Amino acid sequence: xxxxxxxxxxxxxxxxMSPVMGTELDVLLIGGEEAFLSSVWQIIQTEVVRLNxxxxxxxxxxxxxxxxxxxxxxxxxxxxxxxxxxxDCKRYYESTEGCFDITANDFSKVLLNDxxxxxxxxxxxxxxxxxxxxxxxxxxKISEILExxxxxxxxxNFGNSSVLAVGTHPCGDYWPVGIDNPFTHERMDNLRLHxxxxxxxxxxxxxxxxxxxxKTGMFVxxxxxxxxxxxxxxxxxxxxxxxxxxxxxxxxxxxxxxxLYEIHLYKLC
Amino acid sequence: MSxxxxxxxxxxFKELGMVGGGGMMLSAFPWLQSCSxxxxxxxxxxxxxxxxxxxxxxxxxxxxxxxxxxxxxVVALCDNYPPHLKDASAxxxxxxxxxxxxxxxxxxxxxxxxxxxxxxEHAHMTxxxxxxxxxxxxxxxxxxxxxxxxxMYNTFKQSGKVLFIGQQRLYDPKYVRVMxxxxxxxxxxxxxxxxxxxxxxxxxxxxxxxxxxxxxxWRLYKATSCGLMTELATHQLQVGNWALKMIPxxxxxxxxxxxxxxxxxxxxxxxxxxxxxxxxxxxxxSIISNKFYGLEEEILGNKGTVExxxxxxxxxxxxxxxxxxxxxxxxxxxxxxNVSFAGPSWVPETASINKGEMIMDHMTAxxxxxxVGASDDGTVELETAFCEAAITxxxxxxxxxxxxxxxxxxxxxxQAMEENxxxxxxxxxxxxxxxxx
Numbered sequence: 001x002x003x004x005x006x007x008x009x010x011x012x013x014x015x016x017m018s019p020v021m022g023t024e025l026d027v028l029l030i031g032g033e034e035a036f037l038s039s040v041w042q043i044i045q046t047e048v049v050r051l052n053x054x055x056x057x058x059x060x061x062x063x064x065x066x067x068x069x070x071x072x073x074x075x076x077x078x079x080x081x082x083x084x085x086x087x088d089c090k091r092y093y094e095s096t097e098g099c100f101d102i103t104a105n106d107f108s109k110v111l112l113n114d115x116x117x118x119x120x121x122x123x124x125x126x127x128x129x130x131x132x133x134x135x136x137x138x139x140x141k142i143s144e145i146l147e148x149x150x151x152x153x154x155x156x157n158f159g160n161s162s163v164l165a166v167g168t169h170p171c172g173d174y175w176p177v178g179i180d181n182p183f184t185h186e187r188m189d190n191l192r193l194h195x196x197x198x199x200x201x202x203x204x205x206x207x208x209x210x211x212x213x214x215k216t217g218m219f220v221x222x223x224x225x226x227x228x229x230x231x232x233x234x235x236x237x238x239x240x241x242x243x244x245x246x247x248x249x250x251x252x253x254x255x256x257x258x259x260l261y262e263i264h265l266y267k268l269c
Numbered sequence: 270m271s272x273x274x275x276x277x278x279x280x281x282f283k284e285l286g287m288v289g290g291g292g293m294m295l296s297a298f299p300w301l302q303s304c305s306x307x308x309x310x311x312x313x314x315x316x317x318x319x320x321x322x323x324x325x326x327x328x329x330x331x332x333x334x335x336x337x338x339x340x341x342x343v344v345a346l347c348d349n350y351p352p353h354l355k356d357a358s359a360x361x362x363x364x365x366x367x368x369x370x371x372x373x374x375x376x377x378x379x380x381x382x383x384x385x386x387x388x389x390e391h392a393h394m395t396x397x398x399x400x401x402x403x404x405x406x407x408x409x410x411x412x413x414x415x416x417x418x419x420x421m422y423n424t425f426k427q428s429g430k431v432l433f434i435g436q437q438r439l440y441d442p443k444y445v446r447v448m449x450x451x452x453x454x455x456x457x458x459x460x461x462x463x464x465x466x467x468x469x470x471x472x473x474x475x476x477x478x479x480x481x482x483x484x485x486x487w488r489l490y491k492a493t494s495c496g497l498m499t500e501l502a503t504h505q506l507q508v509g510n511w512a513l514k515m516i517p518x519x520x521x522x523x524x525x526x527x528x529x530x531x532x533x534x535x536x537x538x539x540x541x542x543x544x545x546x547x548x549x550x551x552x553x554x555s556i557i558s559n560k561f562y563g564l565e566e567e568i569l570g571n572k573g574t575v576e577x578x579x580x581x582x583x584x585x586x587x588x589x590x591x592x593x594x595x596x597x598x599x600x601x602x603x604x605x606x607n608v609s610f611a612g613p614s615w616v617p618e619t620a621s622i623n624k625g626e627m628i629m630d631h632m633t634a635x636x637x638x639x640x641v642g643a644s645d646d647g648t649v650e651l652e653t654a655f656c657e658a659a660i661t662x663x664x665x666x667x668x669x670x671x672x673x674x675x676x677x678x679x680x681x682x683x684q685a686m687e688e689n690x691x692x693x694x695x696x697x698x699x700x701x702x703x704x705x706x
Contacts, residue, residue, distance in 0.1 A: 005454045005455060005572070007601055012601070014589070018588065022616065157592075161613055183614055187607075201614075
């Protein structure tokens with residue numbers, strides 16, 4: 001379901017959609033007539049619904065569901081789009097020293113054959129879940145839509161954890177975004193976004209167990225939070241999740257591989 | 270009954286994004302900009318000399334507020350009921366005391382008059398005060414008949430003086446804010462308004478001696494009062510017009526004395542329908558023998574609902590992130606500030622109850638039980654705006670028009686109930702404003 005409103009004085013179009021990818025999406029498009037910005041919002045909605053179908057593991061008809069049903073029996077051919085995502089996931093699995101893992105178990109048992117773009121699971125119980133990067137990938141696609149449609153000022157908030165900033169706030173040189181401690185609701189940081197994305201992973205009082213450490217199979221339960229700012233929202237998802245999972249010793253090595261990213265680690269009490 | 274802390278006048282404007290160069294879209298609230306920042310700076314050390322007529326419970330409520338108002342000085346008090354005059358003198362001991370308001374009006378030292386007398390006194394006192402060259406604040410409702418309301422309006426227009434009517438919601442921050450949101454399309458097209466005020470008390474004041482019954486309990490008798498329509502409904506009818514930017518064209522309804530059969534003459538139970546030209550209806554109910562639902566003006570749009578008395582709004586289906594709504598508000602007011610919304614992924618609550626969003630961070634909501642006045646409901650802001658206007662001599666634009674129509678609509682509603690018919694807004698009582706312009 002969706003909601004939208006156009007604020008004439010500031011030429012601001014607000015579109016909101018929920019539930020989608022397990023959360024809600026808010027899009028602010030600035031600069032343009034209502035009809036034009038409304039058409040961009042329609043394109044975004046259509047795209048996000050499509051991606052939800054592509055990546056969801058709850059939708060039985062999605063490509064990911066098909067893979068999860070069949071890839072342990074035979075190598076399943078994958079669409080170009082999903083293939084590229086799987087390749088990225090493999091790359092992030094490696095660059096995060098195994099901390100980001102879409103199988104939440106052992107990605108090394110996923111065989112990706114680039115000759116026929118197929119996927120095969122070496123373990124019968126293996127499943128992939130692209131939920132962890134879904135919002136980031138959606139932001140990437142939304143960013144492409146905005147560029148194509150020449151929208152030069154926008155802020156997209158996908159479930160608070162994935163934020164895309166295009167251009168700047170109409171009254172400043174960047175988009176200012178505050179981050180609150182989810183346990184105390186106190187302001188912890190004020191970050192600046194400008195043509196990049198902010199991705200945050202962390203535990204909250206209402207959802208203390210949702211990140212699995214693939215190496216132990218246990219939930220990450222520490223009160224902490226990782227926010228990363230950088231150019232690629234998919235990489236941001238992988239990196240912020242990995243920083244929640246990684247032990248203190250492996251963090252510097254992971255950070256080194258993502259040197260384009262501004263990293264903030266917060267201990268929450 | 271307050272549920273939050275005090276909101277100072279400065280905070281009021283800050284909340285609305287009006288400080289630091291922030292540009293609130295004041296065009297929709299012209300009465301708020303009748304005193305410019307320059308004017309405010311100029312008059313900061315001045316005090317308006319006020320003569321106060323009618324020092325009963327509502328009058329004393331104002332007087333207590335005025336005591337701490339730096340630009341107000343109450344120099345004269347007037348009441349023909351000695352105990353009330355004595356009470357008021359305790360608040361302003363130096364003020365001269367009058368029993369006859371005409372003597373007070375002769376006092377050349379008095380610049381402005383505030384009137385909180387029974388309804389039947391409003392029209393002639395306001396008119397005489399304006400004619401005596403005073404700026405006037407008169408409590409709502411304006412008068413007992415549409416013709417008297419019109420006479421007050423016409424005298425005001427001819428006098429060149431300032432007239433304020435005590436419709437404090439026009440200065441209540443949460444109303445100002447939510448009206449802006451409504452006018453910006455937040456809840457889409459308004460399809461209906463359900464207004465009501467429920468209390469459970471007899472609306473009586475203690476009477477020290479039987480011959481004082483009609484004087485003290487003036488609200489209950491037709492010679493001095495129009496009952497619920499003028500004492501309660503006018504506030505809420507104004508809210509409906511404000512939201513819709515229109516005046517309804519017809520009204521019908523029924524009124525009865527259902528519970529308080531104690532010799533009173535005015536209804537204790539009313540139910541009305543006001544119809545606007547676009548087909549939208551505003552229903553109005555008031556019952557004073559059950560208080561469960563309190564008071565509200567439920568404004569129903571195709572995209573959402575507003576409950577301004579509670580300070581809440583609700584989206585129909587999708588609920589945008591609160592931080593995003595705050596960011597939109599800031600962009601609208603040209604404010605550049607950090608809004609917090611980023612954090613760990615947000616998962617929708619499983620509960621299906623729509624609890625709504627707060628219109629503002631700092632707000633006061635009232636249960637409507639008091640028949641004197643409530644704190645932080647815009648009354649202090651309204652009094653201050655009147656004092657400012659009385660000093661600068663600049664009337665608050667559209668304020669009297671808003672009050673005029675809510676007063677007349679209350680009276681037409683009463684007429685519809687008494688005559689048991691549909692009343693159409695009479696052409697002779699239309700003044701140039703909104704759809705009747």
